[in-house]
Amino acid sequence: MVNRIFLFLILGSIAVFASGAIEGEVQKQALNVSAIVMFLLFVGATLGITYWAAKRTKSAKDFYTAGGGITGFQNGMAIAGDYMSAASFLGISGLVYLKGYDGLIYSIGFLVGWPIILFMIAEPLRNLGKYTFADVASYRLRQTPIRTLAASGSIATVILYLIAQMVGSGKLIQLLFGLQYEVAVILVGVLMILYVTFGGMLATTWVQIIKAFLLLSGATFMAVAVMAHYDFSFSSLFSHATELKGESIMSPGGLVSDPISAISLAVALMFGTAGLPHILMRFFTVADAKEARKSVFYATGFIGYFYILTFIIGFGAIVMVFQNPAYLDSAKAAIEGGSPILGGNNMAAIHLSHAVGGDFFLGFISAVAFATILAVVSGLTLAGASAISHDLYASVIKKGNVDSMKEMKVSKIATVALGIVAIIMGIAFEKQNIAFVVGLAFAIAASANFPILFLSMYWKKLTTRGAVIGGSLGLATAVLLVILGPIVWVQILGNEEAIFPYKYPALFSVTVSFVAIWFFSITDNSQNAKDEQEAFEAQYVRSQTGIGAEGASAH
């Protein structure tokens, strides 16, 4: 039965794809045959993996954590696959292309959270949790309020992130494959639902691993091709780039203009990374703390290497794409002047792939960009579905009295629902300015998820009251300050001046969260609070030693 539905959905999604491809031709978009062939190969391979994974996904534990049997190296690759989204590949190389050095500053911010996760979070998280980070946050606190809050934080982060990915994917696919925007969004949504509902974490993990491998290989090839052009001399690459764009690209520009913004961005990226539910969930896929540490080590290596590549790729685009008539958007140039490139600055890496490797390599990188989106949305959706089924359904509504099969079924329903929400949001937000969305997701992760998680691991005096009030205030502050800030209040709502002057609210919202958690915990004199503080010792021993922790299931 399951297999038949599966087959039907595969055929359905290919039909959607094929009809879209024909329409693309009608619309006189450049139909990229090699891109479509490579993309179909990727989809075919990943659906094959999903079929294989579906047969091995029998319990809730398999569904949420791939049975806990992923190795540190595989998980490190999958984490990198989760983290290196199309937005960071195209966005950061586009930022380097546009502003040079500022792109490097931005990517460094995304990297430095990883060592902190390793030193502070990874081990206790693995030792205390089962499926979601709410397991850890609610370990000794009251289940209902803490899980509700943690699940809200997770779902908010996931949906915001999904909107950004869906809108980005629709536009990218429209541009690369000549598909209609809506068709592209639906295609991404349907494939993601297939991977996650049938293959669970096992399929999601392998989709991420394959995608990370393809992305790193493609980016390496581009960077090497650029460097080979300059006899592997950075100074000749840089001097050619400065001849075209001026020397300002070699120094910090306007990305962080004042100290408050600089610190606030740093706080958002650092603590936000440590509060992203889809990233935290990956730590439950490995057998023990040892593998969890290895995961972060490999992930940091892959991600750091990737950011160095995007820096080279951005500069490569300056020398090979900028002012190259082949990539000039002449219609736009006629109106606005300058030398804008087709599809905007975020297409710099895509054009560079054509410049160094022709149509074939352009097809490869386009397919990789699509694969990247699919992998990231799958991870996000799985994390969101787990928050709904494991935290809200099994723990809050059923108070833990639910069998694993029923819980898994709810997870699958939640996956389909989230997929549909993602498709609708993706279509609804097509023409909206979504520049604030990822920033808001990071701000919520940093202000609501991270403080509760961190303090529940290390601070004995934390109580349910403190966590709920502080976490909620952190979340509310983050949302409010983003609304009152320059992007939403001025750029989107069209007001003259921002009420809150900074683009990044994290410094303030994280502080509010920590202070409120502290205050409402230490003033909590209830019996419940005393019990929770007393339960800390046992939790701490387990978090530090792993004694009593969940192991891998034997397959």
Added chain:
Amino acid sequence: MEKELVEKIKANPDYQTLLQRRGGFAIKLTIAMLVVYFAFILTIAFDPALLGTRLSPESVTTVGIPVGISVIIFAFILTGIYTKRANGEFDDLTNKIKESVKEN
């Protein structure tokens, strides 16, 4: 976990050694990462021209390039140092604690 077991582990000198060594090590490395990153980001905020200084008069490459790349490599090396020590020394200690609990 039962109270007895918790007390027993807490009384184990290996457990105390583990907490002291690993905790101290993790905090030192965290501080190292924070100091390096905030030094970098605050330099950009307060004195962006500093990172824009040329490495040598005839090269357009600025000080900021090797500094930025070094921050990335530094972060990776820190995770390597921690993982190596934790997966060796600290896990050995943890296993000793686990053995001592198993015995009775």
